[in-house]
Amino acid sequence: MKKALLLIFSACMVACTSIDCPVQHSVMAHYAVMTSDLTAADTLRDTLSVTTKKMDRKDTLLLNQAIGVTSFSVNVSYTNPEDTLFFQFKNYPYMAVDTVWMKKENTPHFESVDCSASYFHIITTIRTTHHAIDTVTINNPSIDYDPQRVHFHLRLKSHN
Amino acid sequence: MTLREYISTSVSRVTISLVLLTGCWVSADAQKLFRLEKDSIPLMRGFQLSFDLFGAGQMMLGDYGQYEAALRLNLHDQWFPIVELGYGKANHEEDAITGMAYKTQAPYFRVGIDFNMLKKKHQANRLFLGFRYANTSYKVDVWRKDQPDPAWQTPTRFDVRDEQCSQHWLEAVAGIDAQIFGPVHLGWSVRYKKRLAHKDGIIDKTWYVPGYGLWDSSALGGSFNFIIDI
Numbered sequence: 001m002k003k004a005l006l007l008i009f010s011a012c013m014v015a016c017t018s019i020d021c022p023v024q025h026s027v028m029a030h031y032a033v034m035t036s037d038l039t040a041a042d043t044l045r046d047t048l049s050v051t052t053k054k055m056d057r058k059d060t061l062l063l064n065q066a067i068g069v070t071s072f073s074v075n076v077s078y079t080n081p082e083d084t085l086f087f088q089f090k091n092y093p094y095m096a097v098d099t100v101w102m103k104k105e106n107t108p109h110f111e112s113v114d115c116s117a118s119y120f121h122i123i124t125t126i127r128t129t130h131h132a133i134d135t136v137t138i139n140n141p142s143i144d145y146d147p148q149r150v151h152f153h154l155r156l157k158s159h160n
Numbered sequence: 161m162t163l164r165e166y167i168s169t170s171v172s173r174v175t176i177s178l179v180l181l182t183g184c185w186v187s188a189d190a191q192k193l194f195r196l197e198k199d200s201i202p203l204m205r206g207f208q209l210s211f212d213l214f215g216a217g218q219m220m221l222g223d224y225g226q227y228e229a230a231l232r233l234n235l236h237d238q239w240f241p242i243v244e245l246g247y248g249k250a251n252h253e254e255d256a257i258t259g260m261a262y263k264t265q266a267p268y269f270r271v272g273i274d275f276n277m278l279k280k281k282h283q284a285n286r287l288f289l290g291f292r293y294a295n296t297s298y299k300v301d302v303w304r305k306d307q308p309d310p311a312w313q314t315p316t317r318f319d320v321r322d323e324q325c326s327q328h329w330l331e332a333v334a335g336i337d338a339q340i341f342g343p344v345h346l347g348w349s350v351r352y353k354k355r356l357a358h359k360d361g362i363i364d365k366t367w368y369v370p371g372y373g374l375w376d377s378s379a380l381g382g383s384f385n386f387i388i389d390i
Contacts, residue, residue, distance in 0.1 A: 052311065052312065054311070054312055054313045055308075055312060055313040055314045056313065060311055060312075062311060075310075075311045077309055077311065077312045077314065078309045078312075078314075078316040079309070079314065079316045079317065080309075080312060080314060083312075107362060108302075108318050108320055108362065108363060109363065109364050109365075110260075110302050110320070110363035110364065110365055110366070110367070111365055112260075112365070112367050112374075113252050113255045113258060113260040113261070113262050113367055114255070114257075114258060114260075115258060115260075116258045116259075116260075117258070117259075117260060117304055117307075117318040119316075120364075
């Protein structure tokens with residue numbers, strides 16, 4: 001009998017409450033800056049800001065003056081079928097702005113009534129102008145809470 | 161690996177270890193513990209009909225709960241095969257903070273067996289250990305009012321209706337029941353729940369699962385039973 005009670009007590013002790021909302025609760029697109037042959041990470045040597053147009057056509061800042069980094073993250077719209085992003089390079093040999101169009105499918109994601117609603121995305125296509133950007137390619141099309149997953153490889157033009 | 165997956169894996173490992181330890185202990189004493197006692201008491205000792213008051217209380221006081229009844233066969237006051245049938249319901253109105261609303265209602269069932277752990281088994285009071293296999297199939301509505309996208313300011317809709325979901329799970333059960341008078345007993349049980357498989361549709365996760373409870377809270381559950389010996 002003592003053994004049975006000990007077993008019940010042990011079972012109670014190992015049953016734990018899990019977390020209500022995910023620790024990492026932002027759904028972001030992660031870009032990795034790559035070398036020209038796309039084989040290794042490169043460093044962003046120019047100052048990059050990313051903006052988009054809000055519904056009222058005013059600009060809003062999504063990434064503010066990143067430099068010296070090998071990767072960066074940019075918000076993704078909840079339900080727009082396509083995000084239009086403006087990549088502004090401050091010093092390429094002159095100030096350059098590339099437009100990036102990211103088409104996606106949006107899926108509502110539910111965790112709990114105690115957590116805010118979120119949307120996961122599957123990237124279908126990405127295209128860009130080519131002033132300072134050489135290419136943007138899809139590395140992993142699935143955008144969710146995972147902060148480690150690299151979604152895009154960004155290769156910049158060399159201006160040497 | 162996310163923190164949730166890590167916790168889940170850790171709990172699974174500890175649980176499996178405990179089950180294996182139990183297996184060792186059972187194999188050593190199995191002959192003595194689980195054999196039917198040789199006495200003049202017949203194998204068929206009748207039925208027990210029970211109602212879960214805890215789930216009904218949840219339903220009345222909160223925004224989710226279940227009505228549940230069970231029929232348990234008494235084999236020699238020692239083994240108790242059981243069928244539990246219930247109807248689970250959740251109606252969470254728009255959350256004050258997140259604005260999320262959730263609605264579901266569906267029947268569920270559990271089947272399993274209890275074992276009376278008391279040495280003197282032919283008495284009115286009982287101490288049980290047992291397990292259940294459970295299953296439910298249910299539809300979920302999850303929605304919130306349209307809200308603006310924080311960056312783009314475009315209105316965003318979250319409105320999923322009649323999403324078909326299902327779940328299978330196991331429960332390890334420990335409980336007691338005590339005679340109050342005549343055929344009337346009261347009892348409670350503590351249950352450790354482990355999901356076997358689940359389908360949550362497009363929304364990836366569900367909140368209240370009929371018969372299982374809130375899936376993202378503790379794996380422990382319980383019941384408080386009004387029991388009638390038949």
